[in-house]
Amino acid sequence: MHASRNIATVNDRLWMATGNNLQVGGDMASRTVRVHLDPNMPHPELRDQSGFGIPHLDQWITVPANQLTVLWHLLVLVLDWTRHGAPRITGVSMRQFTPWAQALGGFLAHHGIDGFLSNAAEVKGIDEDETRWRAFLTTWHERHGGRALTAADLRRDAEPTHIGSDIHDPWEGQFITTSAGRLPNPLQLGRLLTGQAGRWRGNHVLRAGKHERGNRAVFWVERHDT
DSSP states (O other): OOOOOOOOOOOOOOOOOOOSSOOBOGGGGGGOOOOOOOOSSSOGGGOOGGGSSSSSHHHHTTSHHHHHHHHHHHHHHHHHHHHTTOOOOSSOOOGGGHHHHHHHHHHHHHTTOOOTTTTHHHHHHTBHHHHHHHHHHHHHHHHHTTOOBOHHHHHHHTSOEEETTEEEOTTTTOSOOOTTSSOOOHHHHHHHHHHHTTOEETTEEEEEEEOSSSSOEEEEEEEOOO
16 A cells, blocks of 8 residues: 655755756755856866865865865864854745755854855746746737637647748747657647646646536636736
C-alpha cells in the first residue's frame, strides 16, 4: 500500500548546481537560492590570481587540511551567532524551508551579510515552466476570453494556416508543447491541462469542468487584475 506522509529527519544534504543561463521549472523556483557571481570583466578565466587571498581555490579546497581550516572558521562564526541568541530574520517565506531560511538569513545578517533571498523575484523570473504557461494562458485568454473549450477544440485552434506559400501560426509560438517541443495531440493536451487546472500563472488561472453534454472535460482561462 502506498501512502504519503511527513517525516522529520536531520537535514545534512545541500544540492548545488553551477552553470550559465540556468533555468528552473515547476515548484523549484520557490525552493531555490540563487547566487550570482559577477567578475566585472569579460574574461575572468584570464585573471591574474596572484592577488587573491587563496589563489586557485578550486584546487586548494581539495586538500583535507584546508577543508578542516574552512570548517574551523565556519564553526567560529556559528558559535558567535549562537552566543548572541542565534537571531533570525523575519518576513522571509520559503515554502517548507521557512525556518531554515530565517535561520540562515539571520546568521548572514549577524555577520554583516545582508540581502539573503532579496533576488527571489529574479529566481521566479527564470522559471521556464512558469514563463511558458503564463504566455500560453495569456494568449489563450486573448483569443477566446473565458469561453470553455474541449482539449480537441483548443488543439484545432493551434493548427497552422496556409496563406499561399506561407504558413501562419495563429498562436505565434505561444501554444504549450510537449517535452519534445511538439504540439500535443488532444489526449496529451487534455492531460496537460488537467494537471494545470487551478494553478495561477501571473494574472491568469486555468479552470476545468464537465461538458454540458457527455463526460468530456472543458477548460477555460480566467483573468484577474489586481
